[in-house]
Structure formats: C-alpha cells, structure tokens
Amino acid sequence: MRSPLANNSAPETQPVPNAPYVKPAGAFDEAFDEGRQPRAHWQQLLEHIGRLGTDGMDDRYRRAQRILRDDGATYDLNNDPLSPSVWSLDIIPNVISSAEWAFVEQGLAQRSTLFELIYRDLYGEQQLLKQGIVPSEIVFADPGFLRQCHGMHLPGTKALILHAVDLVRGENGQFVAIGDRTQSPSGSGYALENRTVVSRVMPGLFRDSNVLRLSAFFQTLRQTLAGLVSHKTDNPRVVVLTPGAYSSTYFEHAYLANHLGYPLVQGGDLTVRNGKVWMKSLNGLSPVDVILRRLDDSFCDQAELRADSMLGVPGLLEVARNGNVVLANPLGSGVLEAPGLLAFLPDICQFLLGQSLQLPSVRTWWCGNPQDYDYVVNHLDQLIIKPTYRSFASRSIYGHSLDAKARAETLAMLAKNPAGYVAQCYIPGSQAPIWHEQRLEGRPGILRTFTVATKNGYSVMPGGLSRVAESTAEVIVTKLSGSRSKDTWILSDKPEVEQSAVTEFPRDEAQVTNLPSRVIENLFWFGRYAERAEVSLRLMRTIFKQLNGVEPLPPESRNILLQALSQVTGCLPGFTENEELLEHPNDELATLVTDHERAGSIKANLQAMLACGEQVKEMLSADTRIILNELRDHIHEVDRAYTHGLPSVPEESLDGLVTTLLALSGLNNESMLRGMDWMFQEIGRRTERALLTATLLKATLGKPLPGMQQQLILESLLLSVEALISFRRRYRTGTRIEFGLDLLMIDLSNPRSLIYQVNQLRKYLNELPRNESMTSGLSPENRLIIKSLNDIQLADLAQLAHVDHRHRSRASLQQLMSQIIEQLEQFTSLLSDKYFDHTAGPQQLIKAKWKAEL
Template structure:
C-alpha cells in the first residue's frame, strides 16, 4: 500500500495544492513527498482545505485568533496589560499515524525512564561519576548541581514527574532528540489550548479524523500528583507555584492550574513554619503537601539558593529535605538539561539500563574532551555551539551563520573555557504547511513531547506541541516558546477511543467547600474593584464636563471652575485646574491628558491600566465572558488613543461611551455570575469603598462652595448627571434644584444604588461576613467601628444644615466637614482591611549573601 496520494486539482479553490510551496532541498517535508504527492496521513487535511478554499481558511484563521484572545492565551515578554502578546497558532494541524506514533512513544518512555535514573544516580550513588561514564567537570562545575539535594527523600519510584523532549526529523524522516526539559517543562498547557481551539474551528475534520485525545494524559497528571503525598494525607493540598503574572508562560500556568483544579500561588503566598510549608489565606495558614513548580531551581529558595530571588519560598529546600513537602519536578533537576550530557547519553543508557537508546540524540560534542574539542574546532561552520550550562540568557550560535571574524571569535571563546561549551550537528527541521496571508506556505518545524510518571512507568501525551518558524526568513525554530508559531499535533487512530474512567476523589466535603484563596488573589481583586470605580467615576464626570462645555446653553465661569477643579480632585491629578487661570480658560489639553496620558497618575487610562494589571495577576479567577469584555476594553482604549492623538476630538464625550459601557458590563457580569465567595466579596468591598469615597469627594468639591442660583443649579445637575441620578431627581423634585434635595438623593436615599448610605450599608453587610481573625478582641472590631461611625454620621446629618452657608467661611462648612470625616473613616477602613487580610511581610533572607558567579 502506498503512503502517498496525488491531490486532485480541478477548481480554482484547488489551486492551493498545484504547487503549494517549493520542496525543501535538504529537509523532510511533513505533508508532501519528493514528487509533490500528499502523504497518507495528510489526505483528509488537504481535502478539507480544498473544500474550504482560501476564503474559508482565512475565516477559520481569524476565528482562531479571536478565540485565543478571548481565552486570554498569551505568551507575554513584557508587562503591558493593554497589549499582551496573543499566543500564535497555525490552524493547520500536524498529523501522524498511530502506528508511527507508537514506535516514537516507546522511545520517549524509555528516555523519560533514563533521565529519571540519571537524576537518582547524580543525587545518590553517583555511579556514573565513579566509573567515569560522565566527566565530573560537567556535573561539579554546573551551577544547577545542588549539593543540598543529595539523597533527598522521595515518596515514589519515579523522581521526575514530568519530562519533555524537543524533536526534529532528519532528511529521512527519522525523529532525533535535540534537547530535554526536566526542570519545569512548559508547553503542555499550550498544547491543550491548541487542541481546544482547532477542534472548535474544524469540528467535522477533527471528529472524523479519530484523533487521539489528550484528556487521559492530564488525568494521569492528576492521579500521579495526588499520589505523591499519599503518605502524608489522604486528601493532599496541591498548589501550582508560578513566577507571577509577568512570567512569559503565565497563561499556561493559570490554564493548567484551572484545568487540574489546583490553586495558583506565588512565592509570597507560601511560608515555612515549624518545618512545613503553608499557604497564607483569609482563613489563616493552610498546610501545603505538594508543590507543582514552574519556578526554576535557583529561584525557589532565598535562604539556601539565590538570595536575590523574589519568586521562591525561604526555607523550602530544608522542608523538602525533611520530606514534609513534595516539590515536583524535584529541586536540582535543572542539571539534567545541560546539552553536554547528550554526548554521553548512549553510554549512560548502557550503564543504567543495559539498553540501546531507541530515540537517537543529535550528535553532540563536549569541548572539555580533547578529542571532541579538536573535532569542533575543525568543523565549526557545520555545528551549533551551545553553552554547556543552560540559563535564561544563554543562546545558541549557528556556525553556518558566522562570518570569518565571527568564527575566529567563537574559537577564541571556546579555547578560553572549553568545558563551558557543547557543539551539536545542525539538522534542518522538517517542513510543515502553514496558513499565512491567505495562502499556503511552509516553515521548519520542531515537536516538543511530554511524559508524566505513572504506576506503569511513563505516560506520553499523544502528540505534543508542534512549532514552526514565525517568518519566512527563519530557517531555525527557536527552542523557546516565543519567536515561533505553534500547531496542534494530531495522532490519527483507526479506532474510536474508549471513554476515560475518572476516579472519584476522596476530598472531604468541608475542604471542597472552603474558598481557600491566597491573600494575594484577594488583594488584587479588591484593587481591581477600586480601580474600576475610579475609572468609572472619572469617565462619568469627564463626559459631563464635555457635555456642559460643548452644550447649547452658556456655561458660566463659576460653574466651569467648580467642575474642572472637581475633576482634578476626583482624579487626584493635582494641582490640575486649581490656581491655574490659564487652564480654566483653555482646558482642552489638560482634559485630554486626564483621559489618555498613562504616565499621569489618576488619569482615566492610568486607572484602566492598573485595573487590567490586577486582572492579569488573577487571570485564573476570571470567567471567559469577563476576559472577552476586558479584551473589548483594551480595544476601546486603543481607539481612544487614536481619537485623542491630536488633542480633544470633535465630540469628546461620545468617545468615552464605549469605556463606560465596558466597565458597566464587567460590573454587571460580576454581580450576576460570580459565586458569592471571598473573591466576589472583596471585589465588592473594593468597589463599594471606592464609590463611597469618590461620592463623598464629589459632593465636597462641587456643592461646598455657594454659587448664584443659575450656576448652583448647573453644578447640582452636573453632579446628578455624572452619577445617573438627574432623571430621578427631576421626577421627584420637579424643577426645585435645591442643594438639600440633591443631598437627599445622593446621601441618604437607600433606593439609590449610588447613594452614599447605600455604599456604607453594603460595606457593613460584606465586612460582617469576613473571616474573624481577632479572637481575643472584645466588642466591635476596628473595621466595624469605622463603618458604623460613617453610617451614623450620614444618618444623623441635617440636610438643611449641610446646605446652609457658613457666614464666617462663606462655604457650606458643615458639608465639607462631614464629607471629609466620611472619607477619613473609609480610608482607615481600607487600611485595617489591608493589614488584616492582605500580606505585606517580607520573608527571611540569607544573613550572608552569596557572591559567586553562575555564568561559568
């Protein structure tokens, strides 16, 4: 039976395959053979592309990009919450028949087992070093060799829970390993996201192809991780340790944490007490049994490893040595990623397993060996030069890309420190078809596969994460996930897979119901609510100002001054319009800056950026609909930037409507869809506190100064308009625009959801439901005292007295004093809540900080 079939080209749409791209001269083509015929696994793919045509393919491409963006799938290399890098995905999957895959799977299982044995030996018996199989310089000179991990206890047979391999095909189509990932292998979550997206945009093709599913692999992950702490407890507490929201793979970490059902924590969320690791939450400290880490070895423990790390948990290594917490993959496993080991891997396999390697590695030469060094120097233009000790800053140098001077410099660098370099044969990646710019082309391709330990050995994800070069100029696919485009990897089966039997957990009901969230998550949600309210209040007041300044009625100087100065006070961008007559006469530039100047603290854009930054920190807590709205908000912000590029646009108030609508959508979604847990509670506390303080500030800065009747009415109606209460006011009081009537609606009307008393009463309700930590406190808690004091001050206020003008100061002094008192009380409230429920303490540090260099 032939493994290729010639495509039938009869229509214009079929022209995609007449000559899709030039055949690579020195590389394997995944989809087409040397005659241009379609390989057997690709028949269904090419047929589907023919049926869809260029227009249908482009539509699927755009849908995929939209889904990825809505999912928040990013690969961030910057900290800009307005322009995250959306994960790059090509909609054409890579495919492989199951028979070919099973052979590769066996080789990957053997390789994972070998690296597991290698870790055990290097941190245990060290037979490989004693027998000279591995030169000792490779290990003892490596900064990733952690002597503290020697003979560390482990509860299961397999030390390496996860193992990943980067693979390329040579010209014959044979898979060759180019590198291993053993420390915190990334990419499995992106592979799952790719599968989710591609199966949605090509549902019929995916269903009819009988593609092997990924769910079994992730079920094995759950079972394996749960069993790691079976000797400690029947219901282990498992967390995913992330470097934080600005980690380049943060989306994957959050995505996996949600998919597996584990809390996502940062180093500051954990602490070491009494020889154990604890998670700091609202309910106090909760013991952690297993840490699935995504932080590199050196940054995991400030006390014993890198003292300048802000990502780890001081004392973690000592707790792991005692066996009181399981960190996986185990600390010290970064050592196994050195490419220098590949030069000795066949001998290592014979020594530890007595077997030949089923999966060959790329030919590697360690320059610390005199014979291999001589070969490298004589063949430098045909080799890839890599640092023997991987780091985030290490880069590979391709000899064929160097000029004469570059080769001389590289030679000098190698001779200066030979043990620090490894050379590998350059293997051009196989070419895979991609969809780009409305047409079919090809790019070099690389595959990362993933294995997880199980009771039977190692289970391999059926497929993995395929990646292709991102531009036509690139002939090499980066080993890092950035700078490349990903593809879904389909393993085509001739049978339908049976459903997976998911075992029931024995998690106690009390623990299942507990909203055990890290304090950091709660704090970010609290500030998310506060920044959202700041942005909304500023937007509403700014829209009102624009309407009044550009309205058909005359807007007197006195009214203009009050509203403009109130804008400066509400935004906190001072001095602003205060004591600057020239700005009052020509306010356009200042108003434009308060909208779009992100460097201006308190500006609308600055508040929105801060809100989005808080959302990034708690991405795993946000619903799909919330992420969609946040993406729309980003689009609206970019539209505002374009509209304001030359100052205020012609109708500035209309340009802000979309931002207000997005903020209202977020608020409504949270109110209607979020479970009433502690996450929702603190977000609401943040919102209500900020709205109350801003309302009090608005009343203080707009109604305290007496004005002539016309101007007073204009200002009062402007305030009512900015809080969506003008229509209700007119219906209730007709045309009697008295200040005391306005205060009645904005201060003490419980039916108005934007009134001051409504906010404080909601705060009283929410704060009363918070966990109590002061067991020995008698009477009311400090936070309740400030809430009740504010509530009493508002309820006991005499509105006519507040509206009276003080003869001495010629202001509404009582109103100013009351609003100031309410704002102070609420500010004290936020301080107490912060001190009580949020974590601000610094962890222990090394008394003597290490100064030795790691860049050997």
C-alpha cells in the same frame, strides 16, 4: 508553484493534488512524500483544506485568533496590559500516524525513566561519576547541579514528575531528541489550548479524524501529584507556583491551574513557618503539601540559592529536605538539561538500564575530550556549538553561517575553555505546511513532547506542542517566542475508546473556597480602579456637555466642576491652584483622559485595572475576558481620537469606555458566583464609590453659589451619577441642596447613594471569615463602617445645606464628608492588614526541634 488554494472558489474546489510548495533541500516533509503527493495520514486533512478554499481557511484563521484573544492566551505582556502579544497558532495541525507514534512513545517513556535514574544517581550514590561514565566536570561545574540537594529523600516511586523532550526529524524521517526540559517544562498548557481552539474552528474534521485525546494525560498528572503525599494525607493541598503575570508563559500557568483545579500562587503568597510551607490566604495561613513549580531551580529559594531572587520562598529547600513539602519537579533537576550530558547518554543508558537508547539523541561531542575537540575544530562548518551547561543567556553558534572572522573567534573561544562547550550535528527541522497569506507554505518545525510519571513508569501525552518558524529564512526553531505553534494530531486507525469516568478526589471545602491573599487583593483593587475610572469618566462627560452646551457655563460653576474633577481624579494641584488652566482647560482635560503616566488619569486607572486583571487571569470568566478586550479596543480608539488634543465632540468619544465598564459591572453582578472573589471585588467597588461620592459632594456642594449657578452645579452632580431624571421626577421643580443630599446621601433605594455603599460594606463584612482566636465584639473595621453609617443616618440635611456666610462655605457638609473619607481610608488600611498582608515578626528558618515535632 502556485497553490491550488489561491482560487477563491466555493466548497467544490478540488482537493489538493500535490505539494503547493517546493521540496525542502536536505529536510523531511511532514505532509508530502518524495513524489510531492500527500502522505496517507495527511490525505483527509489536505482534502478538507481544499474543500474549504481560501475564504474558508481565512475565516477559520480569524476565528482562531479571536478565540485565543478572548481566552487571554498571551505569550508576553511586554509590560503593557493594553497590548499583550496573542499566542501565535497555525490552524493546520501537525499530523502523525499512530503506528509511527507508537515507536516514539516507547522511546520517550524509556528516556524519562533514564533521566529519573540519572537524577537519583547524581544526588545519591553518584555511580555515574565514580565509574567514569560521566566526567566530573560535566556535573560539578554545572550551575544547575545544586549541592544543597545531595542526599535529599524524595517520596514516591519517581523523583522526576514531568519531562519534556524537543524532537526534530532527520532527513530520513526518524525522530531525534535535541534537548530536554526537566526543571519546569513549559508547553503542555499551550498544547491543550491549541487543541481546544483547532477543534472549535474545525469541529467536523477533528471529530472524523480519530485524533487521540489529551485529557488522560492531565488526569494522570493530577493523580500523580496527589499520590506524592498519599502516605501523609488523602486530601493533599496542591498549588501551582508561578513567577507572576509578567512571565512569558503566565497564561499557561493560569490555564493549567484552572484545568487541574489548583490555586495559582506566587512566591509572595507562600511563607515558611515552623518547618512547613503555608499559603497566605483569606482564612489566614493554609498548609501546602505539593508545589507544582513553574520557576527555575535557582529562583526558588532566596535563603540557599539566589539571594537576589524576588520570585521564590525563603527556606523552601530546607522544608523540602525535611520532607514537609514535595516539589514537582524536584529542585536540582536543572542539571539534567545540560547539553553536555547528551554526549554520554548512550553509555549512561547501558549502565543504568542495561539497554540501548531507543530514541536517539542528536550526535554530540564534548570539547573537554581531546579526540572530540579535534573533530569539532576540523568539522566546525558542519556543527552547532553550544555551552556545555544550559542557561538563560546561552546561545548557539551555527558553524555553517560563520565568516572567516567569526570562525577564528569561535575557534579561539573553544581553545580557551574547551570543557565549557559541546558541538552537535546540524539537523534542519522537518517542513510542515502552514496557512500564510491565503495559501499553503512550508516551514521548518520542531516538536516538544511531554511525559508524566506514574506508579509503573511514564505516561506520554499523545501529541505535544509543534512549533514552526515564522519565515522561510529561519532554518531551526529554538524558542517558544518568535515562532508559530501548531496542534499535534496523533491519528488512530479507529475511534478512541471512551475514557472511564474521572476519578473523584475528596475535596476539602476550606481548600475549595480559600484563595491566596494576593488574589483577593488584586480583585479588591480591580474593583476600586474600575470604579475610579467610571466615576472619572462620568464626571468628565458631564463637564464636556456643560462646557459645550447651548447656554454658556458661568465661570463660577465651571471652576467648581473643573476643581472637583482634579479632586476626584487625585491629579493635583490641577485646576485647584491654576487660574490659567481654568480659563483654558482643554489641554489639561485631554491629559486627564489619555496620559497613562499621570496617576489618577482615566487611562492610568484603566491600565491599573487591566494589570490587576492579568494578575488574577485564572479567576476571570470567558465573558469577562471578552469585555476586557473590548475595553482595550475602546482605549485605543480614544487614544486615536485625542491624538491632536480634544476632539470636536469629546463626550461622545468616552461613551464606549463607560458602557464597557457598565457591562463589566453588570456581568459581575449577574454571572459571578457569590464567593470571596466576588465579595472582595464588590468591597473594592463599594469602598471606592463611597469615597468618590463623598469627595464629589464635598467638592461640588461645599462651596455655595448664587441661585442659577448653584442649580447648574447640583444638576451637573446629579447628571454625573445618573440621578438627574429621578431627582426631577421626585422633586418636580425643587432644586434645593437638601433635596440633592437626600437623594445622594441617605436614600437607600439609590444604588449610587453614599449610605447605600456603606450599608453594603456592612453586609459584606459580616460574611467575611473571622479569626477563631479573635475575641468577641466588633472588629475595628466593623466599628468604622458602623460609625460611618451612623454619621450619615444622623446627619441633619438642613444643617448640612446651611451656608456659613462668614467662611462662605457649607462647613458642616465639608466636615462630615472629610470625616467619612478619613474613616473609609482607615477601613481600607485595616482590611489590607487583616486579609492581604498577614504580617508577622521575624522567624528563624531552621530550628533544631522541628524534626522532633514531625
């Protein structure tokens, strides 16, 4: 059937009269009824799509993709910061009426209450096991059941803070729960991002549709987290714990941390000392009260759980047991995700709540029960086989898709370990319309819903994260990856009542300005790598211009410039020891531009800078992310230009990279607040520029040349640092080395001079936090900077320019620059030790006197 939207007509296109795709067999259709007419709550949306037409929808789809990319909404970096996978979003929302949602909402609140009680019972009195409601094998054989958490006291009225439930619709349209996420439920941040994007590309429709807002859910989450330690403090220190930038859901972690206003930390940012959890921060060690974790249970503590984990905090579980930190969700909640529990959930609900389960779960048989096992063996082609216990590597087996051999293998697997498997009814996901290849098509979908604990129960997000399959060949959506997401609209009959003013929480100024050491370290290196790439690019462009100039470049001048490039990039020995390379430099120059595996190359530095940016994604502004995306595009353009070696006009191919880096630097200077994040990025930039300027002066002017060749070197050096025009205006026809050193070394009005960088470092150091226990007097890093400043100011330019004819070099200049470089490198080491590492001696994880001190 041809879609009515296939016509590229103007806004007067007729509204959609009926379904543009065939009715799915055995599945519910979200948008169209049995007569293939739009359902009432979909009518307004479908009419709006019809009025937009194909061109209008395509335009909005492109705008949505651009917004997602600019927001940094990636799903998986794939270990390549140049090509992150952008979050897939279909711009047509999934629409649910408020009347239908009211029933779902009640069922979700009851289900979360039930799972909270299950958690408390399994780690408490274990009445479910003692009364035979749940077989012991279901719990004790589950790796998700952590015996270390048994008897652990949890503050607050609710142990389970967040709960996510995956829902599908049966053929009759009834929602059925097929799975629960209780360790670190993901998806709520993506749901919020989807809402932000769709409301921006379809603002009028969103505004007129009476869609229930999501903001109250996140405000409730914030209040709940603060209330977890209200018995101890009115101003809790809350952090969001993430596995890191290469987690598939890292964007969501950064997005939630920003939205909630909490620091985003990794396991290495936290440490256990004296029975408490501390964040390694710019100001030293800062106490942590609540951890909103995005790590699965087993990775959270290397001391008591997985010893091979690189993501957790050794000793964290012991601190939680002692009540000195609260985790949301609590450790051990992974046992609640076991598919085996669903087989007993109706009985559990009656036992713990005295109620029937309002929101039904998918029909489940546990093969450890002989009767259930017989049923599964005889009805295998109608069922889905799953492991009893959920794990990262677990997979489902669809009975209807098995051939004779696979069926026999599955039956043998069940017979070998029946208690290790469950079977569930196969429920194809309901069909939802998506925009694909300029028309509406149907795809099976699934809805992930979210609840958050309150004092009196659970609050349900009015909506959730809808996901649909990318192709018609898929019949069920099982993972966040490899699927397309949708915003979920719950439509009200009337405009939503304006929310009351957001509750103000007391703010600890130290907490607001304090940053994890990892964050400032990445910002420091972000600045350093950006400066390395820029200086290398400028010098590379200058060399290309000189090599391709009208006048031939003398071999001596050429050799010094090429050798300087090897020293500035650090790609040694390079041109410094290879005469053949000096005669035929093209291949080496191309490699220095595009070889990302060669440390020090331009592409390697840019990739390293982008990787640092991904590590601190939550600290970057929207404009910064846009510029970084433009930088990625320019890198790909350069790769294409250098496919067959140096292009015909190689210097022009680098212009886009230089201007983008300049835009990034300008944005940081003009738009960033002068906080510690900006400060350390600037310290990184100034340190690297000082090091490279000293290296350039030493490499280019340290070896004397005859008059015209020396002038070419000086002019090339000035050109590479954008100072040639200023030099000519100031000194007219003079080209003496002293004049160049005056401008590049000791001129405080030149923002690229050596003294300017060191002077800026001195100013920034005076604004950094000082350890209160530190004795009065200058710190070691201050001494080094002041010494470098004095060395530059006291330098005799005539002496520096003097040629030692015996050694055929400017020995004084080389010696001074070597000394400055050594002092700056010592400075970076001291800075790292003081503000990034916070190293301390070994400590016991458990001390008997801790509890007495609490």
